[in-house]
Amino acid sequence: MRNVLNTGAAPVELDEFQYDNKIVRDFAIASVVFGLIGMLVGLLAAFQLAFPQLNFDLPFTTFGRIRPLHTNAVIFAFVGNGFFAAMYYSAPRVLKAPMWSPLLSKFHFWGWQLIILGAAITLPMGITTSKEYAELEWPFDIAIAVVWVAALVNLVMTMLNRRVEHIYAAVWFYVASFVAVAMLHVVNSVALPVSFFKSYSWYAGVQDALVQWWYGHNAVAFFLTTPYLGMMYYFLPKAANRPIYSYRLSIVHFWALIFLYIWAGPHHLLYNALPDWAQTLGTVFSIMLLAPSWGGMINGLFTLRGAWDKVREDIVLKFMVVAITAYGMATFEGPMLSLKNVNAISHFTDWTVAHVHVGALGWNGFLLFGILYWLLPRIYGRSLYSNKLANFHFWIGTLGILFYAVPMYWAGWIQSAMWKEFTQEGLLKYPNFLETVTQLAPLYFLRGVGGTLYIIGFIVMIYNLLMTALNGKLIATETAKAPALSAITHNDPQEHWHRRIFERRPVFLTIMALVAVAIGGLIELVPTFMVDSNVPTIASVQPYTPLELQGRDIYVREGCYVCHSQMVRPFRDEIERYGEYSKAGEFVYDRPFQWGSKRTGPDLHRIGGKYPDSWHYNHMDDPASMSPGSIMPKYPWLLEDELDTTTTAAKIRAMQTLGVPYDEGFDQVANKDLQKQAEKITESLKQSGIKTKSDKEIIALIAYLQRLGTDIKAGQGVAVK
């Protein structure tokens, strides 16, 4: 409006153009449908921890395969599609231009849904890289990169074809999200394919861990935070009909946020084999993130100043206020969890699970619900079907979050305290890990109840939105008029520097956003790769034998890392419980690394040699037979299925390419070596009265488990009595 007036006396010709609401609707449907599936899968996983029989003794429904499906579906399908729906609605409107290419929009939509469908099929099949939130195998990684860049191009071209002089804050956040995720995804996914559905990470051990959590943490930042901040910057002032509280704050918190966030990844690896300097960087940048993160909350909540009376009435604002509050709580908790003494307690426990769910259920979920309640009626040209139902959704959803979070915090604290408690004789008070798990069963059940409440609300929303849509008619396109950019461009020497430098220049803005996010990554990653002293080598650490390598791939396939860490932290209680703490040099042949992030079961890094082969055999068949009360799923198929040895040679060659020092030509004799080792294990099983063939998968898995963490002992064996 202002722009039109400013153009002076000469009458300006107005362009006429159409906003596409159909793509918005499509993404919204995809978000809601996949969201429901993702949440139901999460609910199943939640109840599996309370009732292990819900694993159904099937490979496809075990917790280790279900949990990655849940996280991927909720992050990339529910939250992701929600972001796209909101972006395809808001970006054209603040830029006064339809999306540059409807074809690219369509490509983005269908490409993304096909990838999700692929994930839904391959993850339960055990096709996984085991890198958290990046579990999809390499063909999907390539597809994601292509689709993602296509969407980025579409957005940048729309920015270039805009009909406003300056680019609004919401779009800064969108574009930063796109460039950052593109960078993170590509760097983290570099891998050497072995077959169509199997690849080995380009990085090994400590380096793989650093890259993964650089990615993992910033997937939270640039997939769950910045896009949703951008959405807040459009939909909150729209819904509240209030101006944004502070333009200056939006500039400061945008640049500070994207610059600082990228450094914080190593806080997922505190008290770890990661070098001290990298851990410190992770901590201090997390501390500095507090104010920039809160900048978003403040700009949101203070925008509501003078509109708080509306919050009482308006369901959209209600959802948004809870969402922003949850964001504020989660971004306060984040830096606190990054302090090493707090992290020593929280890491590997359900505390982390509670933390991320406050973010996911509260911030992402509730913001998206608020937006959908605002958006759907508008593109269907009628008011919301039922305010009562929406209110019900709000209250049951809030209750659901509480019921979810409180038991999980409780579980985290209890379990951590039990892990660390010693008796006066200097022994662990709870030496049996299982004791600390069975304590949590009621809390796991309560958490499931919380999830159920949240999903009930979600289903009520689906019904409400569906009835809104059925009783209205989709306004597929909206016509708008505005003068062309060239007609309104004017030079204002008094203009704010940020407007002059960034908001007029979309490509420059995009590039500078990339620069801002690239700096932290480069400074942390490059030295870890280049400087040898960061990963001190241990002479006795040898490459895996072919059988162990195959066993390791089974370990990856079954998603053991979901519940078992392989990282004994340098604490008295962990050394007492598991053995010598893990050293960086022990992981140099681990592609991908398997440190894990949660201990639902005990750490396995020193499991090698702790139990006899027969124990593992019986335990995999029925964990409760060896550990009464265990909540681990049964893996009877490992005892039946034959190991696929046709891949051995290719795997050895791939490892050689990646620099693992197998002898020249070892790939040709690898299977012979594999056979020999398998016979040995079969023999030892036979002595314990177990009759099995040497070609079963269980043999390979036992070989791997018995090897775990033993190399370092071989080096010291002479010295230790």
Added chain:
Amino acid sequence: MKFRNYLETISGVSIFPLISLVIFFVFFVVLIWYVIQMDRSKVEAVSKMPLEDGILRKGALALLAFFVIPVANAQSATPSPNESLNIGILTGLLGLLILTLVIVLVQAVIVLQRVSANQKAAEALDTAPESNVSWWSRFSGFGVSLTEEKKILIADHDYDGIHELDNRMPPWLQFLFVGTIFIAIAYVIYYHSGFGDLQQAELDKEIAQAEVAKKAYLAKVGASIDENSVTLLEDAGILKEGQTIYQEKCAACHGPEGGGVVGPNLTDEYWLHGGGVKSVFKSIKYGIPEKGMISWEKQLSPTDIQKVSSYVISLKGTKPANPKEPQGELYTEGGDAPARDKAVAMNQ
């Protein structure tokens, strides 16, 4: 966990959660009843109450005083003998009550004044210069009042109807940002210039401290039992305790009745690693790792190992279902010397 231990030492502690549950329940029931019966006009009247920052702040201060004064009171009263202590507390509480009442009354009067003068105040605000805004408002980010907002609405910022204000960043947020940067720098200096402990040093200290504490404890309770000093216990109560430990830790491999599963049969007279309480104690304590028997030294205290060893020996001659065939050397009490030598040899 400490806190829980303290709680457990209070007798009849379980009544307190019950009482608080009842209090909360009653409170919420009353609140819900109040909300339900409240009519529309009342809601609106309440919503129009001009609860401005000043009042909130004073209220918060009053609350703070409420919590601080009893503490101060209690401290001053501690040294006096019991009776005067009670009187002191009572006077303190009474004074506090009066004080609270006065504060509440003052607040109520202020609110009433505000409500009646609402109209006038709003007009006055319109013309008031900006310097009238309290430092607290400015500090918290509300330096510009709602009515003056037009003045800081940035011209030319219109995005699909969204406008932007030119509020400065709330000073407290700026301080927070700068503060965290200083903390970050201090953190790096502290840990990387030798003052603070990095993880290795921290671990060394933790273990050294634990060693000292453990030694002190063991010195206090007397020398602990080891494989040379252990004796066979035959008291039924102790064997019962041994059985409990056995069922929990050993039954998975040796069978619930000791007949052997993965591990050998414990009910016969043949022993792979020596019979007799000393050898059994040793096998349990250090394990036979190469055969899959793990070391229990870190999970069971020496007295627990003694109990379970005694229980295992008491199993001799019992008739478990599906026993494993005997393994190892025949061991009989008394003539044990050669058999044990052999077992030790195998162990090494």
